[in-house]
Amino acid sequence: MGKLINSLGRLLAERVDILIMPRMGSSKKFKVRVLTLVLVFVLWLIITLCGFLFFIRAYDYNITKADNNLMRVKMKLIADELERGRKYLDLTRTTDTQMRQMLGMPGGKFINLPKGWEEAKAKEDARFSEAMSKDLKDLDTEEFEQYIDSIEDSAKTRLASFQEIAWYFANRREGLNSIPSIRPSTARISSGFGYRLDPFGHRTTKRHNGIDFAGKPDSPIVVTADGVVRHAGWVPSYGQAILVDHGLGYSTLYAHTTQIRVKAGDVVKRGDRIATMGSSGRSTGTHLHYEVWKDGQAVNPRDYFK
Numbered sequence: 001m002g003k004l005i006n007s008l009g010r011l012l013a014e015r016v017d018i019l020i021m022p023r024m025g026s027s028k029k030f031k032v033r034v035l036t037l038v039l040v041f042v043l044w045l046i047i048t049l050c051g052f053l054f055f056i057r058a059y060d061y062n063i064t065k066a067d068n069n070l071m072r073v074k075m076k077l078i079a080d081e082l083e084r085g086r087k088y089l090d091l092t093r094t095t096d097t098q099m100r101q102m103l104g105m106p107g108g109k110f111i112n113l114p115k116g117w118e119e120a121k122a123k124e125d126a127r128f129s130e131a132m133s134k135d136l137k138d139l140d141t142e143e144f145e146q147y148i149d150s151i152e153d154s155a156k157t158r159l160a161s162f163q164e165i166a167w168y169f170a171n172r173r174e175g176l177n178s179i180p181s182i183r184p185s186t187a188r189i190s191s192g193f194g195y196r197l198d199p200f201g202h203r204t205t206k207r208h209n210g211i212d213f214a215g216k217p218d219s220p221i222v223v224t225a226d227g228v229v230r231h232a233g234w235v236p237s238y239g240q241a242i243l244v245d246h247g248l249g250y251s252t253l254y255a256h257t258t259q260i261r262v263k264a265g266d267v268v269k270r271g272d273r274i275a276t277m278g279s280s281g282r283s284t285g286t287h288l289h290y291e292v293w294k295d296g297q298a299v300n301p302r303d304y305f306k
């Protein structure tokens, strides 16, 4: 073993001649140690390897960059596609209004939405137009999702509206079932329509747009006339609420409910169970707040059942 190392040491220490012979002129002769040659070779190997690694990384980086560019192009395509879809949705809104006018549906607008609805809608619209003021490419994932959601919502609203128009068209000749004429709940009436009296017997300024039924939690709520569900879900202060259009200028509202069984666009028949009594929204106890609207005015629901 020692012998081998000795001879290797001798070999490395040995000098070899390197001859450089140009075609013209005299040749040059260098004396180089084998050790130097080995070192040069190792150095060359290291440089080559480093170069190779560097190349691989640069290659990777460029591939990623190309991928990103491709993604951006794809996103742009999707965004354009969505934008086109949204424009068509806007067009259907015009068609909607025209159909309503042709059918003589009151004012081209079936009902006046209660106050909370308008506020919720305005908030939604503001959020939407804020998202829309940005270039679609610049939307982050969350905003993009919101954007898609708003398109979906708007499509659902439109569909519900068309179903409502179709329903109105099919039913307007036999308007009898469209007029609210039963109790929405069998529970006792705990608060009437109009101005309430304060504890001193004075009329308060706040008008009560409906009547209240106070019953046991989860007791059934039924729809009081045939119609189409315009809205089913959360509304500020009304809680989980259902708004039903009945045609002929009538609509009814059921607030503070739980366990809603219908969704916007559903056709409902008088007496159908649509939810149960709860205490959602601004409510102090389990009760149903029930409103009847006629031609955009809240009327006394007490006049619409025996």
Ligand SMILES: [Zn+2]
Residues within 6 Å of the ligand: 191, 208, 210, 211, 212, 288, 289, 290
């Ligand atoms: Zn009430």
